[in-house]
Amino acid sequence: MTGRGTRTIRVDTLARVEGEGSLYIKLVGDRVADVKLKIYEPPRFFEAFLRGRHFSEAPDITARICGICPVAYQMSAVHAIERALGVRIDPAVRLLRRLFYCGEWIESHTLHVYMLHAPDFLGYQDAIAMARDHRAVVEKALRLKKTGNRIVQLLGGREIHPISAAVGGFYKTPTRQQLRDLVDDLQWALEASLETVRWTAGLQFPNFEQDYEFVALRHADEYPFNEGRLVSNRGLDIDAAEYEDHFVELQVKHSNALHSVVRGRGSYLVGPLARFNLNFDKLPEVARQAALDAGLRPPVKNIFRSIVVRAVELVFACAEALRAIREYEPPAAPRAEAPNRIGVGQAITEAPRGILYHRYALDENGLIVTAKIVPPTSQNQKRIEDDLREYAAQLVAWPIEEATWKCEQEVRSYDPCISCATHFLRVVVEREDARG
């Protein structure tokens, strides 16, 4: 329906996002009057919880923030603390950490591409309905995810909330044979990921391009996980230690979560699209070629195409895992010494959903004086609202149910991990009469 009426798109509980969240969009006539992505962020419990704890506890504590990306939290924590302490890690440990991250990317991207995002494109309410008609697709997803699980379990030491990552390295490092045992699965996963790129490239995407500021790590030699400068397509090029000089978190009335913006510019985008656009030249040949064959060339400005970019990153993660396994020689010691020292350290690593910033200040006994954690979903939150302001405007003529569904899809393109940033997210859309 069109005309002067006011309508509301309201999603009380966003489906298929991690955690819960809510979205409220108000349409007045053919104008988008208001967009609020409401996130009820609890007090920054974990930052407070970390204060007074010894730094060695931080990897374990922060891993509990998110069931989907515990490795990301551990990696940002250990790197930030190592910088505070001036600890240098063994190259073999560095390689293992990349492998560890590959496992998490495979798990997380598989979950999102197949189970959370694909149903949007194929017209299903959820993965269960999709599985009835596309059983082989879902079976493939289960096997792919299991491959990622195997890596995380081996390096993390257990199924959930990995415990083996430590400041300076790992509590226990694997043997070469243990890693070689993963090779067959990973070779299958690499092929399956290439199929995933082709499959996702064939989906239909809404015509919705935005002029994003893409923000991601960039490393001289490799597609980024744990190291690199933080760069953007608008000239940003900083060390992690400068993050808080360039990004600020603003309080917003409608949400307890903080909105992160680039100082002086506004919202920005982190995650697969940003990484891909800023690091296309660093992808291994197999992933770069898969992207080109799928018609992807940077800059990709359509957030809905994130599903294809995630598939390309699946190819990367499998190829990178195989490389790490080929090159691995166990380190002389599983972890470097990390003596107590006063210091401040910041680190940024690339969680599956985008950059994850940690800062720790330590006292002379190694106790945490302050901790700051900025998860990727907090950073994308303002960008999601900005997108919806544009996207909802394209949908004013649509029946409200369909417009609501399309807006939910847009939010899901970001793979928001609301359980990182918050717990409950409920979504609401409203239409108001604008006559008179």
Place this chain on the structure above:
Amino acid sequence: MLIIGCGNRERGDDGAGILVAERLRELGIEADTRSGQAVDLIEAWKSADDVIVVDAVVTGAPVGTVTAWDGRPPLASVSTTTSTHGLGVAEAIELAHVLDRLPTRLRVYGVEGGRFEPGAGVSPEVLRAVEEVVRRIIADVRALHHDRPNPHNVLLGVGRSSLL
């Protein structure tokens, strides 16, 4: 029998399933802990015949209420399990049903939770419910072993004497 406790200990009552699993382990009964992601659950119970899953739920019942469901066939009412882990237990059961990956027997214990914020702590009612679920699972295990005696399983006696 495979016993799986699901949830996140750092999010208040969402830790109910994990607490049940840990309590069972203290009593010498093997129990697995999982975040509760559907895909992982399906993988975890792949080769098991008898499975018990414990998770926090929100059904509107008083906090601490214990509800037990037969997971075969999937019940719509189970879809009220909390979802700090995306596709959760209810979805795992439904998806496993579609993919013919349900275990032969599947029992789900839901513990009604009241608070799920990080650091909220576990409600006293939920702590009591955890003990109730532990007792009921021990009874389930004993019934199973009564049906199919296993003379090697002496650990169950420990659970019985300390709890019953």
